[in-house]
Amino acid sequence: MIKTLSIEAPGRVALVEEKLPDVPEGGFLVATTYSGVSAGTELTYVKGTNPYLTSTWDQALGLFTEGTPAVEYPVRGIGYMQVGQVVETRTRAVREGAPVAMCYGHRTAYVADPMKDRFVELPDDLDPLLGIYVAHMGPICANGLLHAAHDLHGSAVRQLGDGVRGRRVVVVGAGVVGLLTACFARSGGAAEVVVVDETPARLTVAEALGMEVMAAGDDPAVELKRRWRHAPNDRGADVVFQCRGQPRALALGLRLLRPQGTLIDLAFYTDGAQEVRLGEEFHHNGLTVRCAQIGRVPRGLSHAWDRERLSYETITLLREHGETLRDHLVTDVVAFTDAPGFLADLAARRRHTIQAVFSNHVEEEGG
Numbered sequence: 001m002i003k004t005l006s007i008e009a010p011g012r013v014a015l016v017e018e019k020l021p022d023v024p025e026g027g028f029l030v031a032t033t034y035s036g037v038s039a040g041t042e043l044t045y046v047k048g049t050n051p052y053l054t055s056t057w058d059q060a061l062g063l064f065t066e067g068t069p070a071v072e073y074p075v076r077g078i079g080y081m082q083v084g085q086v087v088e089t090r091t092r093a094v095r096e097g098a099p100v101a102m103c104y105g106h107r108t109a110y111v112a113d114p115m116k117d118r119f120v121e122l123p124d125d126l127d128p129l130l131g132i133y134v135a136h137m138g139p140i141c142a143n144g145l146l147h148a149a150h151d152l153h154g155s156a157v158r159q160l161g162d163g164v165r166g167r168r169v170v171v172v173g174a175g176v177v178g179l180l181t182a183c184f185a186r187s188g189g190a191a192e193v194v195v196v197d198e199t200p201a202r203l204t205v206a207e208a209l210g211m212e213v214m215a216a217g218d219d220p221a222v223e224l225k226r227r228w229r230h231a232p233n234d235r236g237a238d239v240v241f242q243c244r245g246q247p248r249a250l251a252l253g254l255r256l257l258r259p260q261g262t263l264i265d266l267a268f269y270t271d272g273a274q275e276v277r278l279g280e281e282f283h284h285n286g287l288t289v290r291c292a293q294i295g296r297v298p299r300g301l302s303h304a305w306d307r308e309r310l311s312y313e314t315i316t317l318l319r320e321h322g323e324t325l326r327d328h329l330v331t332d333v334v335a336f337t338d339a340p341g342f343l344a345d346l347a348a349r350r351r352h353t354i355q356a357v358f359s360n361h362v363e364e365e366g367g
Contacts, residue, residue, distance in 0.1 A: 005106035005339055007075040010048035011347065013340035016076070020111055027113050028089040033099075035106045035336070036081030036132030037356040039346060040175065040245055040268060045075045046347040049270045077105030081132035083122070084110065094121065101134035101311075106339060106358060120311045127326055129333075129357060130318045133180065138314025139307050140294045141180040144266045145188060146305055147290050148239050150298035151262045157301060160313050161188020163239060168228050169193045170220075170237040172253045173244030174202035174213070176355050177266050179329055181241045182211050183321050184313075192228075194237075196220050196252065197244070205354060208328040209321075221255035234258055242267050247275035250289075259285040264292050332356040 006016045023029045044050035052071040055064040080103035089096045093114040099122040104110040112119065122131045148163030157163075161184075169190045171182040174197035185193045195206040195213050203213040214220040225235040236258035242250050245267040253263045254276075281287065297305050318325065334342050336358045345351045 002108045002110075003336070004076050004108075005078070005343075007045045007073065007078070007343075009073050011046065011344065013046060013343045015337070015340055016074075018107070020109060023088050023090055023111055024113070026091045026115070027111055028086050028091055028094055030082075030084035030100060030102065030104075030110045030112055030119075031087045031360075032082055032084045032108050032110070032336075033360055034083040034129050034132055035079055035358040036137065037343070037353070037358065038079065038081060038137065038176070039353060039356065040177075042078050042343065043347050044268075044270050045071075045078055046343055051270065077107070079103075079106040080136040082106075082110075082135070083128055083131040094119065098122075099128050099131065101131045103136050106336075108336060108360060118307070120308075123315065126315060126318055127322050129330065129359075130322050130326060132357060133318065134311050134314050136294065137176065138180060138317065139310035140266065141177055141184055142310040142313045142317075143294055143297060144181050144241050144243075144264045144292040145184050146301065146310070147264050147292040147298055148241075148262065150301060151239075151264075151288070151290060155300040157298075157305070159188075160184065161190075163188075165189035166191050167238035168224075169239055169241070170224065170253070170256045171195045171241045171243060172216075172249050172256070173197060173242065173267070174199070174206045174354075175243060176329065178241070178243035179206060179209060179211075179354075180317075180325075181243055181266065182206065183209065183317060183325070185241070186211070187317055187320060194220070194224065196256075201352070202354060205328050205331075209324055216249070216252060221252065224256060225258075228258070230258060237261060239264065245269050247271075247273035250276050254281045254285075254287055254289075257281070257285065257287050260287070261285070262288040262290060264290050266292055330355045330357060333359050336360050 001017045003015045004018050055066045056068045056070040082102050086098045100119045102119045120134050145160050149157040152163045164185045169185045171178045195211045198216045206213045237256045240253040240263045242253040242265045331354045339358045
């Protein structure tokens, strides 16, 4: 039997026991060591605000259909940042004892099929806790950089930093997505990277990662447009990465851009975006908003830039900045047995986190 995190109803989170299937020929068994929390997405199920709870996504049409929920309570298997160790294998695709990054939800073990389940074997020189970013979260952020590169160079993109090298970059939102994206931009050779957020504690983390920061409430668009001059009547950021799921953050991102600039949007707007004033800077400055989600890379780049390559770029970033990210980005390491109470506290705003990780290591409980 294994333990799986289950959201029984809005506000009710529990650990339930489930029976694992036998390891089939060609499969392997992973014992979870770390499971990262994507608070922005996962709390929408705890709060009951996720769009899949009230509508169904039609993959063929690319539309949401209201009225029929695609997901119903209890919700199990959420989470996409798992690191585990292969404890049994019946395939040559992965060796026993290998540390792997995968996406199989908050559970203590998982039986995988290499033909269906994506996994990335982690190198020995990488902190396994940081492996939570390798399979999915890191590629999400790297894909934002890739969209910026495609916007500038089209199919001629050669390196992940092609869209930011030598350019002035703003990242709106200092959560996990924003901070990792800012690190990618800096590693990609951006001339300047400024992180903007409303929360002082998050800006403190961004500063600890070596970023220049500005408070969103101080109208950074005025200050940066005075500072970043490209030509007469041409001021502002070359590219903005919008990483916070609030309409006012998107509106601020548009204000920060230079005319005909591009905003790369990595946010998830669970409540829509009614506050975005598309008749103002968006219209008058001829701006572009590009949604960069991990379900697709820019057109024409899928052969050279698949998710495996984005995972490799993530490993490269973690090798470069791993110690700093571990010290400052990972704010909570929580015993897996304490996961239900932790998520309930986050949803009720009784506590706050940037990156929380559920651990099956007794010595790290409550870290």
